[in-house]
Amino acid sequence: MKKLTRSTHVISLVALLCCLVPLLQACGSTTPSNGGNGPVTITVAYQQFGPPPYHEEEWWKSAKAKIEAANPNIKVKLMPVIADEGSYYTKLDLMLRSNNPPDVVREDSFLVGSDVTAGYLAPMDSYLDKWPDYKAQWFDSMQKITIFNGHNYGVMDGTDVRAIWYNKDIFKKAGLPTDWQPKTWADILSAAHTIKKKVPGVIPMNLYSGVPMDEASTMQGFEMLLYGTKDTLYNYQNSKWVSSSKGFKDSLNFVKEVYNQSDLLGPTNDITLSTTAGNTISQQLIPQGKLAIDIDGSWMGGTWETGGSTPWPQWKDTMGLAKMPTQNGQDPKYVTLSGGWAYSIAARSPHKDQAFEVIKTAFAKDLLGKYDIQTNGIAPRKDIVSLPEYSAIPNFPFFTQLVDFTQFRPGFPAYPKISVQIDSAMQQVMNGKSPDDAMSAFTQSVESIAGSDKTEKHP
Known part of the structure; x- marks a missing residue:
């Protein structure tokens, strides 16, 4: 599963309206054309981008056949939205309004x-409570x-998690255990320092950091640390950001x-502070044996599989996986974060009951399980894990166990702007600013963004 990035919505809505008029006219919740006595048409919109195969479309075609066979009063109309991720957000915004x-x-x-705040999505509690x-x-x-x-405003179709990838060959050369499982942050840093000393020419570890890598810096980097402390980014009890x-x-x-320049453990700034850092890490440094430790996502193995962007047959034997520990090994001992996609019902849909029937059928164990297997997505359903094809995917049993204790980003409209300020604070300390000063600047920014x-400030 590809990693999630933040949409900046920089595409001109005015320009897109011109090319979207036919698409908007083709949307949706049409009333029966034969006096109201015929079947209801439910339109399903999803992103489609890049070369085939289009697994989303395959899944929904199978679901459409099953739904229409079981429900003669429902017709399913599939509407793939041809767009990259950022453009999809913009087009979806236009369609929903x-x-x-x-x-x-x-x-x-x-x-x-954000879409709930904009009035685009319908709550699904009454439906989910009866399912x-x-x-x-x-x-x-x-x-x-x-x-x-x-x-609740959606049903997850798949997810991802984050963990520590490490090169067992490099660990062996450094005299470190090849079944490594750090218990604290100090264990991670200690291993990185050992590698730097004993395996010259290798980058000890990667932690995504800085503004250019956007949400990867926030989520794979900073929040994997912060959520392993006793503090968090948002206090749900009193609805306040922790600045x-x-x-x-x-x-x-x-x-x-x-990123201490006098004793550098991470990649040099020309790699880290680049928008292509993720590709450099996954497609060059790791397969070439030049990086020992990488805090990264569950999708990484797909890069190295046959058909991936960088086929690397040896990866299954070379790469180990460890859970990310909390700061001092305190409960719950480990931490991970998840993103992923969901299907929701439009607030303006006049056929919400039928729309939910469509979702419920499509998300059955067999249909959703096949989709998750095809897309290398971590299953949101517990029973999908029992499918032999799912368990056979390298490391998926390991990743799925992390879903039990996973956390996720605060889903509020202010988050994207606050996330940028986290990246900025990281980059400031990379460039020599003290953590106190970087946090002070972050505090001021958050107060300006959220009010x-x-x-609130925690001691």
Whole structure:
């Protein structure tokens, strides 16, 4: 599964309207054309981009056949939106604000809160409460990720997690265990320092950091640290952003040690502070045996599989996986973060009951399981794990166990702007600023973005 990035919505809505008029007219919730006595048409909108195969389309074609065979009063109309990720967000925004929106839409879980705030999505609590499979089979964390202001607005179709990838050959040369599992942050840094000393010419570790790598820096980098402290980014109990905390400062100190120019553990700035750092890490440094430790996502193996961007047959034997520990090994001992996509019902759909029937059928174990297997997505349903084809995917049993304790980004409209300020604070300490000063600048920015009454400082 590809990693999630932040949409900046820089595409001109005016320019897109011209090319989207036919698409908007083709959307959605059409009323029966034969006097109201015929079947209801439910339109399903999803992203389609790049070369085939289009697994999303394959999944929905199978679901469409099953739905229409079981429900003669429902017709399913598939509407692939041909667009890259950022353009898809913009086109979806236009469709959902139109008078004829699609009924069912694919939503980045990262943006559910923003689209709810805009009035685009319908709450699904009453439907989900009556669907035994959802309560019994979806991991609790996967149910929570689509909740905003106490209501659920989507059903996750797949997810991802983050962990520590490490090169076992390099570890062996450094005299480190090849079944490595660090218990604290100090264990990670200690291993990196050992590698630097004993295996010259190898980059000890990668931690995504800085503004150019955008959400990868925030999510794979900083939040994998912060969520392993006693502090967090958002206080859900009183609905306030945490603009200053010991955990935030400690996380910046970790970044500072990795990128200390006098004893550098991470990649040089020309690699780290580049928008292509992710490709450099996954397609060059790791396969070439030049990077020992990488805090990264569950999708990495797909890069090295046959058909991936950088086929590397030896990766299954060379690369090890460890869970990311909390700062001092305190409960729950490990931390990970998840993103992923969900399907939601448009607030303006006049056929919400039928729309939910469509979702419920498409998300059955067999159909969703096949889709997750094809897309290398981590299953949100517990029972998909029992499918032999799923368990056979390298490392998927390991990744799926992380879903039990995974956390996720605060799904509020202010988050994308606050995320940029996290990246900025990381880059500041990389460039020599003290963690105290970087956190102070972050505090001021968050108060400006969210309002001082919506922020708090932890001792």
